[in-house]
Amino acid sequence: MITGHCNCGAVQFEITASPTNIYYCHCSICRRYTGANGIPVVVVKNADFAWIKGADLVTTWQNPDADWQAHFCPRCGSSLPGPNDPERMFVPVGALVSGTDDMQIAHHIFTGSKADWDDICDAGQQHDGHIGS
Ligand SMILES: [Zn+2]
């Protein structure tokens, strides 16, 4: 069982699948979202994801210029899971507190727009934009 929560604990969730591939987005929108070099996420089927607490608190912001939505806790500001597509959720790996032992970064995406100071030093495959672009 993989579990996760925001910093204040108002929002908690669990994943019943065992995703191993981490996708790391380095785009400028994700950088502002996290204040870091991007965001690492795992993607799971909707059926394998459940909110335990605080689902009604999750706040979203739609970027008017891109197909991109922020999901966060309005109390503590932590990044939270959201819909990846109609069938799957994306889950920020930094919000997970257990079940991450077998995960590793498999893909870096949008490395074409990564920050100048961002040196990618692991074996994850690098993609200029989306995977396949
Ligand atoms: Zn919170």
Ligand SMILES: [Zn+2]
């Ligand atoms: Zn991004």
